[in-house]
Amino acid sequence: MPELPEVEIVVRCLNRLLPGRTIASAELRRPRLAPDITPRSFATRLRNSRILSVQRRGKFILFDLDNHRTLITHLRMSGRFMLLDHDQEDPKFAHAVFNLDDEERLVFRDQRHFGLMKVVDSKNLFETKDLAKLAPEPFSDGFSIQYLTDVVKVSKRNIKQLLLDQTKVCGVGNIYASEAMFIAGVNPRKFGYAVSRPKIAGLRDSIRQVMDETLQLGKDIEINRENIGADIYGAAPDVDWHVYGREGKPCQRCGKPIVRIVQSGRSTYFCRTCQRK
DNA sequence: ACCCTCACCTGCACGC
DNA sequence: TGCGTGCAGGTGAGGG
Numbered sequence: 001m002p003e004l005p006e007v008e009i010v011v012r013c014l015n016r017l018l019p020g021r022t023i024a025s026a027e028l029r030r031p032r033l034a035p036d037i038t039p040r041s042f043a044t045r046l047r048n049s050r051i052l053s054v055q056r057r058g059k060f061i062l063f064d065l066d067n068h069r070t071l072i073t074h075l076r077m078s079g080r081f082m083l084l085d086h087d088q089e090d091p092k093f094a095h096a097v098f099n100l101d102d103e104e105r106l107v108f109r110d111q112r113h114f115g116l117m118k119v120v121d122s123k124n125l126f127e128t129k130d131l132a133k134l135a136p137e138p139f140s141d142g143f144s145i146q147y148l149t150d151v152v153k154v155s156k157r158n159i160k161q162l163l164l165d166q167t168k169v170c171g172v173g174n175i176y177a178s179e180a181m182f183i184a185g186v187n188p189r190k191f192g193y194a195v196s197r198p199k200i201a202g203l204r205d206s207i208r209q210v211m212d213e214t215l216q217l218g219k220d221i222e223i224n225r226e227n228i229g230a231d232i233y234g235a236a237p238d239v240d241w242h243v244y245g246r247e248g249k250p251c252q253r254c255g256k257p258i259v260r261i262v263q264s265g266r267s268t269y270f271c272r273t274c275q276r277k
Numbered sequence: 278a279c280c281c282t283c284a285c286c287t288g289c290a291c292g293c
Numbered sequence: 294t295g296c297g298t299g300c301a302g303g304t305g306a307g308g309g
C-alpha cells in the first residue's frame with residue numbers, strides 16, 4: 001500500500017516513539033515474514049537490542065540496533081505497525097511482535113502476507129541486495145534531471161512501468177506514478193526513449209512535488225501518549241489525488257473525464273487531453 | 278540483460 | 294442474504 005511519503009511518515013512516527021527503547025524479546029509468529037531466518041534465530045538476534053534510530057531507504061524501513069544489526073522491514077501492500085499497551089489484544093494477522101517492556105509492544109500486522117523482514121549486519125547494510133540496487137532517493141541530489149534523462153532515454157518500456165521500477169526511480173508506486181505523470185503532462189503509454197527532455201525534467205520535479213504534498217499534510221501528525229495504540233500507518237494523511245481513482249470524473253485542468261487503463265495488470269489514471277504527449 | 282506474467286494473500290465493493 | 298467477480302497503494306521468481 002504505502003509509497004515513499006507514507007513510509008516516510010511511518011518512519012517519523014516510529015522515530016518519535018522508539019529510539020532509546022529496548023526490544024526485550026521478539027516473536028516471529030509467521031515464519032514466512034522473514035524467510036531467510038528461523039523464528040528462533042529471529043528472536044535471538046533481536047533480544048535485548050536497543051533501538052538507536054529508524055531510517056528509510058526507498059520503501060524499506062530500517063531499525064538500527066545497538067548490537068550492530070539492522071532490522072529491515074518492507075510493508076509491501078498491507079503491512080502496518082502498531083504500538084499496543086499490555087492490556088490491548090493483538091490484532092488479526094499479527095505476524096511479528098516486539099516486546100519493548102512490560103507495558104508496550106510493537107506489533108507488525110499484515111493482512112495480505114506480502115510484507116518482509118530481515119535481520120542483517122549493520123556494517124554492510126547498504127550493500128545488502130535489497131538496498132544496493134535501489135535508485136537514488138527522490139529528494140537527493142543524485143536524483144537529478146540528468147540522471148532521470150539518462151535512465152528514461154534508454155528505456156524501451158513505457159514510462160509508467162519505468163516509474164514503478166525501484167532500481168530506476170525509487171519510492172514511486174502506483175498512485176504517485178499516475179499523479180506525477182498528470183502534473184508533468186506525460187502520456188503514460190509513451191515509451192521511455194520517446195519522452196521529450198523537457199517532459200523528463202518536468203517529471204523529475206513532479207515526482208518530488210506530489211511526494212512533498214503528502215509529506216506536508218503528514219507533518220502535523222503525531223503519534224504520542226494520547227493516541228498510542230493507533231495504527232501507525234493510519235498516521236498517513238488522507239490526500240485528494242489529482243487523477244488516481246477518479247475515473248470518469250472531470251480533469252482538474254481541462255474538465256474532460258479522467259480515464260483508467262490497465263498497464264501490466266495495474267491501473268493507470270490519466271487525462272487524454274492534458275497528457276497527450 | 279531485459280521484460281513480461283504470475284504468484285504471494287485477505288477483504289471489500291459491486292452486480293445479479 | 295449470498296455468491297461470484299474484480300479490485301486493492303508491491304515486488305520477486307521464473308520464463309521467454
